[in-house]
Amino acid sequence: MKKQFFSKRLRILMIAAVVLAVFLAVLSTISGTNTTNLVQTVMGPIRSLTASVTRSVERFYNYAFHYESLEAENTVLKEKIASMEEAVRAVDTLQRENERLRELLSIAEDHEDYRFLSADIIAWDSSNWSSSFTINKGVEKGLTEGMCAVTEFGQVVGLVTAVGNSWATVTTTLDSSMEISASVSSSGYSGVCEGSYRTGEAGSLRLSYLPTDAVMKNGDQVVTTGSTLYPQDLILGYVSDAGLDETGMSKYAILEAAVDFNTLEQVFIITDYETN
Amino acid sequence: MRLTGITLSVIPICIACIAVREGAERGTFFAIIASLVFCLSGVADGPLYIVLLSLTAALAGAICDNFYTRSFVPALVLSFMGLALCETVIFLFRVNTTGTDPALWQTVLLPQIMVSLLAFPLFYLGAWAISRIAR
DSSP states (O other), X not given: OOOOSSOHHHHHHHHHHHHHHHHHHHHXXXXXXXXXXXXXXXXXXHHHHHHHHHHHHHHHHHHHHSOHHHHHHHHHHHHHHHHHHHHHHXXXXXXXXXXXXXXXXXXXXXXXXXXXEEEEEEEEOSOSSOOEEEESOXXXXXXXXXXXXXXXXXXXEEEEEEEOSSOEEEEETTSTTOEEXXXXXXXXXXXXXXXXXXXXXXXXXXXXXXXXTOOOOTTOEEEEOOOSSSOTTOEEEEEEEEEEOTTSSSEEEEEEESSOGGGOOEEEEEEEOOOO | OEETTXXXXXXXXXXXXXXXXHOHHHHHHHHHHHHHHXXXXXXXXXXXXXXXXXXXXXXXXXHHHHTOOSSHHHHHHHHHHHHHHHHHHHHHHHHHHTOXXXXXXXXXXXXXXXXXXXXXXXXXXXXXHHXXXXX
C-alpha cells in the first residue's frame, strides 16, 4: 500500500489547528483580553525571569564590544545633555510664556500634581510591524488604559493600551496607530504627531497638519499640547526635516524621537495629573 | 530578542527542528501547543500563527519522514522554509490589513529571516538533545 504524504492523524491535527485558530480569533473578539490576561498573569514571573536573563546576555555582549569606561562616560554625557537641554528649553519658553517655562524646567519640581508609578519593561513586542512592550505593573497598582508613560527626563514613551492584573502593554509613540496633539516649543505651531514605525522610518515621528507658512529649524523641540491622555509640555522629539505634505495644503516635519528606545529599561506611568 | 535592530523570529525554527527530530505527528502536536501559548500571550496575529506553525511542523516533519534523514542539513533547509513561510504570510497579511509598506520586504522581512536563521544551531542542538534523552 502506498504511504501517504500526510497521515490520517496528521490531517486530523491540522484540522484541529485550523479549528483552534478560528475559535481563538472569535473568542478574542468576544471576550477581549480576558483569556490573554489569565495567560499573562501566569506567565508574568517567567517572562520577568527571561527578560532579566536576556538583559544580562545583552549587557555581556555590550561589555564585550564596548569599553566599560566608554559606557560610563556615555551615561555621564547623557545626563549632562539632558540637563543642558532642560536649561535651553527653559530659555525658549521664557521668551514666549513665562509660566510654561517653569513647568518645563523640571518635571519633578514643577509638576507637583503628577503622580508617577515606576515600571520595568519585561518584554518587547515580538514583531517588526508595531512598537509596544509589556511592563510589570497592572490593575493591581492602579494602572488603567490611556495612561501616559514617560522617561525620567519627561520624554513621552507612549500610552498604556492594555492592562491585566500584573502587567500592561505600552504602545510607543513610534507605533503608527499613535496620534498625539503636539506643538513646536520655540514657535508654538501646532499639529498632530504620528508614529512612522510601519513605514520603515524606525525611530522617527511625523508632525503633520502644520501651517504652510510655518518656519522651523533642525533641532526644534516638539512637545505635547495636553489632552485627557497626555499632560502638557512633555517632550516628544526634535525636528530633523520638514516639507509640504502630499496635498500641498499643510506642512509636515519629521521628528527624531526624544526617547532612545533601544536602551529603555524602565518607564514612569503618570497615574494622575491636574488638567487645566 | 533584537539583533542589529531586527526582532528575531525563532519560534518557526524551534518548531521545525522539533518536527524534524520527532516526526510530523509529534512535531505538529507540539506546534499546536506551543502556538496556542504564544497566541494566548497576546501576540498580534496569534490565531494565524497557530495555523502557520502547525503547517510548518506538518510539512517539515512529513518531508523529513518521506524524503530526508533526521540530520543537520535537512533541518536547516526545512527551518529556513518554515521561517520563510511563516514570516512571509504574516508580512503579506500585515500589508493587506494594516497598510504596512510592501517595500519593507527588502529592509525588514529578508534581514529578519536571515538573521533569525543564525539561531538555528542552538535550537537544533536542543531538539537533538531532547530526542536523545527521550530514547
